[in-house]
Amino acid sequence: MESQSETTQTVSALKLPVLKTGDYDLWSMRIEQYLTHTEYAHWEVIVNGDAPAVASATKSTLLLAIPDEQxxxxxxxxxxxxLWEAIKAMFEGNKESKKMQKTILKQQYKNFTPSRTEGLDKTYDRFQKLISQLEIHGEVIS
Known part of the structure; x- marks a missing residue:
């Protein structure tokens, strides 16, 4: 059984997820998990608003997770x-862009083929990522 210090060391070694254009949905899930597991108070600041003792550290963490160009x-x-709401507004997209992204993902799924140069593991990972993205957009694949 892991001790408290071993668990803390494991959690603090987590890599901060950095936002990539077009990956807002996945990033927001990852950053929520990151914040709730490294210091839950940071996530509470985002959900409930300012808590002065924690807010500046939370803001700093979010700023570190934004690409330099943004x-x-x-x-x-x-x-x-x-800050969280501004990031969401900029990167989440509107209904029309989400609909377009869903259409593109469905087309990619329909036309999915393994590459001759990638191994089975990479093909499977690419396919799983595509299915996950479709599910995030409300498309259930049976």
Whole structure:
């Protein structure tokens, strides 16, 4: 059985998920998991608003998870909750872009073929990622 210190060391060794264009849904799930497992108070600040003792650390963590080319757009935001909402507004997309992304994913699924140069593991991983993205967009694959 793991001791408390071993668990803490494992959790603190988690890599901070960095947002990539087009991957907001996956990133938001990863960053939520990261924050709830490294320091739950950080996630509470995002959900409930400012808690001065934790808010600046939470904001700093979120800023570290934003690509460099987007950082200046968010740097002036004063609190973590507003920063989270701004990131969501910019990267999540509107209904039309989500519909388009879902259509593209369905087409990729329909036309999925293994590459001759990739192994079975990479083909499987690519296929699983495609299915996961479809499920995130509400498309159930049987």
């Amino acid at each position: 950082l200046l757009k968010f740097h002036g935001i004063k609190d973590a909750k507003t």
